[in-house]
Amino acid sequence: MTRTNTIVLVVILIVFVFALWAVLPIDAEKLGRKGMHLGLDLVGGVHLVYEAEVTDNATELARSMSRTVITIQKRIDKYGVAEPVIQQLGDDRILIQMPGFTDIDAAKRLVEQTGFLEFREAELNAEGLPVYLKDYLEQTQLKFFDNEEKGDRLFSTSVTTKEGKQEHKTVAILTKDESGTIMFTDASGKPADKEALQEYGDSVAWIPARGDNGTQLTGDFLDDAQPTISQDISPQPEVSIKWNSQGSIIFDQIAKRLYSSTGDYSPKYALGIILDNTMLSAPRINSPKFEGSGVITGNFNRVEAEELANLLKSGALPMPLKQPPLYQEKVSATLGANFIEMSWLAGLIGIVLVMLFMIAYYRLPGVLASLALIFYGALVLALFKLIPVTLTLAGLGGFILSIGMAVDANVLIFERMKEELRMGRTLGAAIEAGFNRAWSAIRDSNVTTIIVCVILFWLGSSIIASAPVMGFALTLGIGVIISMFTAILVTRTLLRLFLHSPLSKNKALFSIDRGKK
């Protein structure tokens, strides 16, 4: 038995050293993201849950959802957020967590933008002149001027913003539904009133720009997009694009059609660049052949050009997301930094007080239980790091709570041991009896906590992936399971070790005189 005990002790020591190696050093650097995975409430960040606008059937939905997740992932990656979480929740929801990123408005912009880039050209009437909104408003019965083109017409006008910036604004969209009815809507798809559109009569009607085989030129054909600075007299931020092979063919076919070497600027010779139903610019096509490259101009500043390039590279969302998000939360980082220190302090004070209490009450066994507790703490933290478990404030709470509960097994055993000693057994027999008889109580008494942890984890993960609830359930659950073994294995091994030392002769060390009936 002594030999087995020594082997167990060696194993425990090896595990302990390994756990320490995994956890230490506990300095700010290691406890930061490079060490433990810290949850949003500790490092600050943004937590969003979106619902997708569902139009597809079930199989298509599943595919669109996973593509949406990948697209959002790409966008966020390009933004340089460390360890973001982008996950599908349920059938049609997406969870986004961006640790350390606290600008919730920028985060929402980044995610919500559909990122659908398309190219349009002016609709021409029978005389080959551009069609304007007023031409449609004059009609008594709405009818497309260009009968060949069945796609919607987008009417865009130029407005001056409060800051004095020139921008394009989509005033209306003319669409033909399945029954063949043509009607005006606003940019978001709500029906628009014809009377209210009168003042925008000068807006050009833009129709999809298509290649010779009828394919519309969209962002799907992009290979790459980079923010650059234009080479003219007044350098402007812009976005250089590269088409894939199919895209460059379509683009050249369109350029050839729109190019005119003579004449003033007219929408007729321009290619409209439209992102999410809003025109960025409508530059004149100044060459009949581009061979795969192009430039998106617009009234951008450098940041906007960069954002647009990122958006184009990550591609369009397969399905739009409903706004506002179902759930949104922002935690500021300064609040978080404070929490980390405070919760470590709480954990440290908690563990020290529990150890003091155990030593004061149970003496030598208390000291051994304290050693087991240190082992427990190191092992659980190492597991958190290796699994890895994302630590939230509530998760730390669960861990700290589990420290208090972890000694329960030792308390059960020691109380039992004391009784056995009082009944006149030898120390060795009392130790073995204490462990054997207490095991069923230890096992039974942890079952309910584990049941509750499983249910809580489900509750936390079910709707908004609530980090605090999941964190608490996970850390408490892991803690309780590990504590059942460390309390028994470590304490028993250490006690057996002391059994053969002279210390065991001193009964006062085992506080048997205490609590006498």
Place this chain on the structure above:
Amino acid sequence: MFDIIGKRFWFFLISGIVILVGIISLVSAGLPSGIEFSSGSMLTVKFEEPVEYDRFKEELVSLGYTDAIIQSAGEGQFLIRTHELSDSEKAQLESSLSERFGQVTEAQFSSVSPQVASETVNNAAIAVAISAIGILLYVTWAFRRMPRPFHYGTCAIVALLHDALIAVGMFSILGALMDWEINLMFITGLLAVIGYSVNNTVVVFDRIRENLTKGIGGTFEAVVNNSLVETMSRSVNTSLTTLIVVLALLLFVGATIQNFVVVLIIGIIAGTFSSVCIAPSLLVVWDRGEWGRFIPWRKTSNKKA
């Protein structure tokens, strides 16, 4: 030797009073629910310059946020709780506030749609129900070898309801006094308490079973009391170690998980009390058929074996 069982009706009285006070508070003040359950937006704004509460409230009312609940959250910092804000509403609110009170930063913001709120309430109810069923099954299983498993199971469940009721009742009082609201973390704390408190009862009952099978020592009442005394230091010590760490949490971590930690503290105390004083006492009352004594005007009747 302690005579706990002998004082059982005193314990019932104490519990009864605490529960009654809690129920009165629940009926009159209710349990205010946070945005996770009732939807809406919560925004914490921080000003560079100190701003008086009254002026801040006035400004919000004049901006049309008459429904908003405003709490002062430290120097120049306010927590606003209102309906679900759209992006433009939020931007507008913040710009209006900065026009009036100077530079403002948004310390915290969360917003929950009605859809998510109702699903959360739904799932929280399911979680509580499943936990109750799970614990019921567990208790039935844990006491399968008891002479009267149904008695033990029922008493453990009553003790558990007792703890939950006290936790909810006390929280309702605190909620009324300190503007606390229930949220998912409250439910988490409540379930943790339920899981924890039934443990203690199981350990005590386990000892009663052991002593009964050993066949030592007199009446059922005496056996129960003996078992209680034997397990007393375990019950108290375990609760103490747990309370120590939870108090450390309360003192140092505070604010965000405060509600949750307070639920734990109330629950742990109630749970220890119920597993020592209530659940075993109920066993004895049931064994002796003393139910009549709960109704003062009826004499003790129908004695059972």
